[in-house]
Amino acid sequence: MTTTDPRAVEEDLRQRVTDFLAAHDHTTTDRLEFLRARYDAGLAWVNFPVGHGGLGLPRSFQTQVEVQLAKAGAPDNNPRGNGIGLGMAAPTILAFGTEEQKKKFLRPLWTGEQIWCQLFSEPGAGSDLAAVSTRAVREGGDWVVNGQKVWTSSAHKAQMAILVARTNPEVSKHAGLSYFLCNMDAPGVDVRPLRQITGEAEFNEVFLTDVHIPDSQRLGDEGQGWKVATATLNNERVAIGGGGGGRESGMVGVLSKTWREHPERRGAGQHDKLMRLWVDAEVARVTGQRLRQKLAAGEPGPEGSAMKLTFARIAQEASGMELELLGDEGLRASDWTMKRPQHVDFTGRDATYRYLRAKGNSIEGGTSEILRNVISERVLGLPSEPRVDTGIAWKDLPR
Amino acid sequence: MSDLNLLYTDVEDDLRSSVRDLVAARSEPATVAAVYDGDRSVVDPLWRAIAGDLGLAGLLIPEERGGAGASAREAAVVLEELGRSVAPVPFLTSSVVATTVLLAAEPGGPADELLAGLAAGERTAALVLPLSAGPGEEAPGFTVDGEGRISGSARSVAGALEADVLLVPVRTAQGTAVHAVRADDARVEPVVSLDMTRQLADVTLEAAAGQELLGASAGGDAVRSGLEVGAALLASEQYGVAQWCLTTTIAYLKDRRQFGRVVGGYQAIKHRLADLYAAVESAGAAARHAAATTAAGDADSVVSTAVAQSFVSDVAVKAAEEAVQLHGGIGMTWEHPAHLYLKRAKADQIAFGTPAAHRARLAELVDLPVA
Numbered sequence A: 001m002t003t004t005d006p007r008a009v010e011e012d013l014r015q016r017v018t019d020f021l022a023a024h025d026h027t028t029t030d031r032l033e034f035l036r037a038r039y040d041a042g043l044a045w046v047n048f049p050v051g052h053g054g055l056g057l058p059r060s061f062q063t064q065v066e067v068q069l070a071k072a073g074a075p076d077n078n079p080r081g082n083g084i085g086l087g088m089a090a091p092t093i094l095a096f097g098t099e100e101q102k103k104k105f106l107r108p109l110w111t112g113e114q115i116w117c118q119l120f121s122e123p124g125a126g127s128d129l130a131a132v133s134t135r136a137v138r139e140g141g142d143w144v145v146n147g148q149k150v151w152t153s154s155a156h157k158a159q160m161a162i163l164v165a166r167t168n169p170e171v172s173k174h175a176g177l178s179y180f181l182c183n184m185d186a187p188g189v190d191v192r193p194l195r196q197i198t199g200e201a202e203f204n205e206v207f208l209t210d211v212h213i214p215d216s217q218r219l220g221d222e223g224q225g226w227k228v229a230t231a232t233l234n235n236e237r238v239a240i241g242g243g244g245g246g247r248e249s250g251m252v253g254v255l256s257k258t259w260r261e262h263p264e265r266r267g268a269g270q271h272d273k274l275m276r277l278w279v280d281a282e283v284a285r286v287t288g289q290r291l292r293q294k295l296a297a298g299e300p301g302p303e304g305s306a307m308k309l310t311f312a313r314i315a316q317e318a319s320g321m322e323l324e325l326l327g328d329e330g331l332r333a334s335d336w337t338m339k340r341p342q343h344v345d346f347t348g349r350d351a352t353y354r355y356l357r358a359k360g361n362s363i364e365g366g367t368s369e370i371l372r373n374v375i376s377e378r379v380l381g382l383p384s385e386p387r388v389d390t391g392i393a394w395k396d397l398p399r
Numbered sequence B: 001m002s003d004l005n006l007l008y009t010d011v012e013d014d015l016r017s018s019v020r021d022l023v024a025a026r027s028e029p030a031t032v033a034a035v036y037d038g039d040r041s042v043v044d045p046l047w048r049a050i051a052g053d054l055g056l057a058g059l060l061i062p063e064e065r066g067g068a069g070a071s072a073r074e075a076a077v078v079l080e081e082l083g084r085s086v087a088p089v090p091f092l093t094s095s096v097v098a099t100t101v102l103l104a105a106e107p108g109g110p111a112d113e114l115l116a117g118l119a120a121g122e123r124t125a126a127l128v129l130p131l132s133a134g135p136g137e138e139a140p141g142f143t144v145d146g147e148g149r150i151s152g153s154a155r156s157v158a159g160a161l162e163a164d165v166l167l168v169p170v171r172t173a174q175g176t177a178v179h180a181v182r183a184d185d186a187r188v189e190p191v192v193s194l195d196m197t198r199q200l201a202d203v204t205l206e207a208a209a210g211q212e213l214l215g216a217s218a219g220g221d222a223v224r225s226g227l228e229v230g231a232a233l234l235a236s237e238q239y240g241v242a243q244w245c246l247t248t249t250i251a252y253l254k255d256r257r258q259f260g261r262v263v264g265g266y267q268a269i270k271h272r273l274a275d276l277y278a279a280v281e282s283a284g285a286a287a288r289h290a291a292a293t294t295a296a297g298d299a300d301s302v303v304s305t306a307v308a309q310s311f312v313s314d315v316a317v318k319a320a321e322e323a324v325q326l327h328g329g330i331g332m333t334w335e336h337p338a339h340l341y342l343k344r345a346k347a348d349q350i351a352f353g354t355p356a357a358h359r360a361r362l363a364e365l366v367d368l369p370v371a
């Protein structure tokens, strides 16, 4: 598409969807075939390049496509079921992958044939992700990986993983990392559930023992892992905190609904608090809108950290307030049994779940403390904390 | 306003260590966590040891009525320890709230026998109101017919699962009366609760037999003072919760390293913990003040209780939330006990009136009307 007039783009896009629907009757086409065809027509993620499910358009045009397809009753790719794949792995593969890697992985990722998880954190390397000690050693055309990952959401249902591992312990910790695409069904991948605060096991421990990964599944250069991982994390922060829903779409929407449904529980003090949160959420929404406009062409940088910081705070305050507002009903939970959730829904289920799950929002994808460091050091240019872990080989670091 | 002692006496310190030792020996976080999976086997023996062996169930009951003749100060110390260990025992609901209600009954009346049973740790009682009801929110959900049979229901009642006798506030034309109903004569349905260490139940009575312990002239005030004392002393439990969260988090952050440094050495973290310390210390003072004024029968007790509930509830939640956050991923797990404290703190915040409700009440008490 050459034109830059947004209205012309909209019209062209509408026509493309109409033509696509005419050529592919979703009522008679197999769901997966339909999704694959949608990908091939460039209507999967319009901001991706032609040939990889997109049309090279600004991200903002995606909504129009989703709305038009949903109105027609077409099936979607169940994006909730593959948040890490769509929000984090895909943009990273797009940015750093070879043509062959993009061809091989992006389509099944988008259609949901392959669910992805993120093998980053380790017991000793959470905030300090660059300190990971999972080793990848070259053996012929393969890498052999050994180590332990932890807090891995969705590892139990994932077919693929993005993995950060140490390929060179002799250099400084950031310089010795490489980034891999790991098959979760490879021999030596052992996934064990980790029960969490909500009672269920959404995340896992993953033990990697002599897992073979072909060199063709290394993303980016050897030793470039930190740079690639940073791109993933920047995308993650936008994916978690970037919003994109409408007014009252997040936790404040849930709280507002509760408020409207329970006039008997209202009070002057709570009302002021509610309105403050409502305003915060609305401002976050337009801030996200503006950020997405800024990012329309490029890739997210550290600025997205501020969005996630705000998102986590609002989600936690609103869900905490909802429990108080509910009073004796807020004292009731629905279920503590150990389960394997099919997907994570921050604003779904019951108020107790929402409150507890929201606690993770300021930990997952970089804690709020780390995000403040990112903002102050990388956005504001303030001097960094005194560091004892730079300019020294990883193997010689104090542990 | 008198200058009440807000420190701990030697007797109170001794009491604290005996409770702490007993709880440490009998209930570990892992056994406590089992209550979330429906295994309540820790509850009964622990409660029997506290109520009977240590004789703490009768703390608030005067000696001449069979109790230990102690005061709200000592009961508050017990609650600090029970909070610190999220112990799943009905001390607050039976030995504080229900007991306070019963103590309003004239000696020599039908409440005596029950009080003696409570004092001996042989019986356990619960006031049948939602745990969320604060002082002034005691509207009873029960009525009594001409033959003295009681019907009605109450949701989200704390302590009912452990109780063998229920104190039922009954609505009459003359006011609220309080009847005792055997738990066996009630339908007590366990509720999956936010805080399973104080599991709630829905209580339903269908023409149940009861015995009037407090008539309509006295019952309303008795229930209100039960809730008032409950709210006052809950603050000490909340303080115990907050203290555990603070000390456990400090200990962890002195040890945990990231970026080659001890995480507790980062100034951002030090300042956070310093702020939390200031809040928890203040919470301790507010809780102690509420206990001391209550024990002294001081005119300021209602204000100090509203202050304590307005302040300490939020501090306990804050401390628990900080504990989860500052432990990172491990704080989000089932295995780490932080979640037990978060759930207790959040439920306690709603119990006996939310901070917002207490602030609204306080505004009236100190003449600061909203409009």
Ligand SMILES: Cc1cc2nc3c(=O)[nH]c(=O)nc-3n(C[C@H](O)[C@H](O)[C@H](O)COP(=O)(O)OP(=O)(O)OC[C@H]3O[C@@H](n4cnc5c(N)ncnc54)[C@H](O)[C@@H]3O)c2cc1C
Pocket: A117, A118, A119, A120, A121, A122, A123, A124, A125, A126, A127, A128, A150, A151, A152, A153, A154, A203, A360, A363, A364, A365, A366, A367, A368, A369, A370, A373, B256, B258, B259, B263, B266, B268, B269, B325, B326, B327, B328, B329, B330, B332
């Ligand atoms: C619900 C959930 C889902 C997750 N899913 C995944 C996943 O799918 N894949 C994955 O790889 N990981 C996942 N994580 C892990 C997450 O990324 C880490 O928990 C997080 O990065 C923190 O690491 P940590 O747990 O080791 O805590 P630590 O890094 O040990 O941090 C402990 C505390 O210290 C603070 N802190 C650390 N360093 C500093 C500093 N320099 N300055 C100030 N404060 C500091 C932290 O903010 C935190 O409060 C998930 C976590 C959660 C809670």
